[in-house]
Amino acid sequence: MSTDTTLETPSETVSPILKSVNPATGEVIAEWPVHDADAVTAAVGRARVASAAWRELGFDGRKKALLRWVSYLVNHADELSELIRKENGKPLEDAYLELILAVEHTDWAAKHAKKHLSAKKVSPGMLLANFEAVIEERPVGVVGVIGPWNYPIYTPNGSIAYALAAGNAVVFKPSEFTTSIGNYYADAFAKANPELPSGIFSTVNGLGATGAALVASGVDKIAFTGSTATGKRIMAAAAERMTPLVLECGGKDAAIVADDADVNAAADGIAWSSFANSGQTCVGTERIYVVDELADQFVAAFKDKLKTVAPGSGDTATYGPMTMPSQVEVVRSHIADAIAKGGKAVVGGPESVRAPYIEPVVLIDVPEDSLAVTEETFGPTVTIKRVKNNDEAIALANASKYALASTVYSKSKGMEIARQLRVGMTSVNSVLGFAGVAALPFGGVGESGIGRIHGEQGLREFTRPHSIARQKFAIPGMELLSFSRKASTVKLIKQVIKLKHGRHT
Structure with a gap:
């Protein structure tokens, strides 16, 4: 996911003030103090103290606190949605949808933590039949979360809410592009729970140096969302302290339109997956493989779906500006490379890139070795390739070094195709369905990351099992x-x- 700046060393000199800017207008929304390494260490220290009180609340107490937070967010949804629109750039309805998805996940984590993380008795086996064997899930302690800007609440919430529900304290570094949103989110938790000690969920603000300081601060686990390159650097830095981590990194997600697909439904869903949020979605479609016999029909339907799709900042805009200015050049270079290698633009083209907005671009006949196919574009572009059959579509979808998510449209073979895809998640006959189902784990394979958020696995990601074997009675002579x-x-x-x-x- 191309959502982060370079991970810098904690000793780097940075400006003491971070300016939050509206990506559509360049207007400064707010200014935030930059936290240096000492400030980050102090925040982690406060979190460690607060974690004891949070842990002692138990599952029921934490559930009440998290649900109070949920209620606060819902009751202030208009205010927070407007802030997301202003700082992130996405349309107001999309901002509200993101918030509600985060709320649903927090509700699930709060209500299911006790079920999945309570102590569990297991059989001691024949040789130690006089023993009681118990597995207890302990919170890891303090979790450092480094979040992205493209979904500044929903994505980090997959770590934050689940880590909190499991009994951990959280120190969150929001993206420098969405600092105000991240701080609002943490402040909402405190305002919903004024009786709780500060430090249970707090933020540190800054650029790459602040993120690097958080990794080196002695937290008990790191949860990062961002590019694969930065994820690797964080992994190397975490290795110095053997700090465990969960990484959600880049994606180059493929959609397969199988030989028995509903073409109109596929065109409608994949168009939204490709262009919603200006294509700045790690699990959004960037590659489409269509069986040849349906290709002409699909391309026509796909183009038709995009006739009214356009970026802007007004109430009628389909999606907003590119949030991170440097990403515009990445998109531009991928389009240029695809065309230079023989690809054709059937919707838009190089002229569609007019920062801070990029109009929809659809490319066909793009070689599989082009940047638009091999690297994460993270913009409102997509490639369409004709394939001989479903098997070729599966093979090409699996050929990427990234393996985050996928989409399959098929009336009767969807599950069969899904099971052959090397990815962490698949949506069949719809798009991104897995992201809205709180019980389903979320994460990638290969260079798309390690570990999982969401669901039971997401709760366990932020605990460590403690195995206890207790001899109940002695067996004389044995x-x-x-x-x-x-x-x-x-x-x-x-x-x-x-x-x-x-x-x-």
Whole structure:
């Protein structure tokens, strides 16, 4: 996901003030102090103190606090949605949709943490039948979250809400492009829970140096969303302290329009997946593979869906500006490379790039080795390729070094095709469905990241299992874990083991 700046060293000199800017107008929305390494360390220290009180609340107490936070966000949705529109650039309805998705996930995490993380008894087995065996899930402690700007609430919330529900404190570094949103989000938690100590969920603000300081601060886990290149640097830095992490990185997500697809439904869904949020969606479609017999029909339907799709900042705009100015040149270079290598623009073209807006661009006949196919574009462009059959579509979809999400349209073969895709998530006969289902884990494979947020796996991502074996009573003469063990005991055990395990054929 191309949503982050370079990870810098904590010693880098930075401006003491970070300006929050409206990407559509360049207007300065707010100014925030930049937190240096000492300030980050202090924030983590406060979080560590607060984590004890948060942990002691237990599942029920944390559930109440998280649901109060949810209510506050819902009751202030208009205010927060307007801030998202202003600082991130997306239309107001899309901002509200993002907020509600985050609310639904927080509600799920709050209500399901007890079920999935409570102590669990397991069988001790025959040899230690006099033992009780228990697995207890412990919070890791303090989680450092480094978030993106494209979905400045929904995406980091997948780590924040689940880490909090699991009993951890969180220190959140929002993107420098959406600092006001991140701070509003954390302040909302405090305002909804004034009786709780400060530091349970707090923010640190800044550029790459602040993120690097958070990684080096002694947090117990790092959750990062951003580019694969920066993810690798964070992983290397975290390795110095053996800090575990969860990374959601780049995507080059493919959509397959199979030989029995509903073409109109596929065109409608994939058009939204490709161009919503100005194409700045890590799980949005960037490559489309259509079986040849449906290709002409699909391209015509796809173009038709885009007739009224246009960027802008007004109430009628389909999507907003590019949030990060430097991404405009990335999009421009991918379009130019695709055309230079023989691709054709059937919607838009190089002239569609007019910063801070980029109009929809649809490219066909683009070679598979072009930047528009191999690298994350993260803008309102998409490639369409004809394929001989479903198998070729699967093979090309799997050929990317990225493996985050995918889409399949097929009336009868959707699940069969989905199971052959090397990705973390697939939506069948719709787009991005997995992102809205709180019980489903979210994450990638290969260079798209490691670990999972959301669902039961997302809760467990922020705990560590503690295994406890308690001897309930002693069996005279049957001591195995002792120097006083008798030869007759071992002889008996050998006979029992042979009867149990020695007759398999």
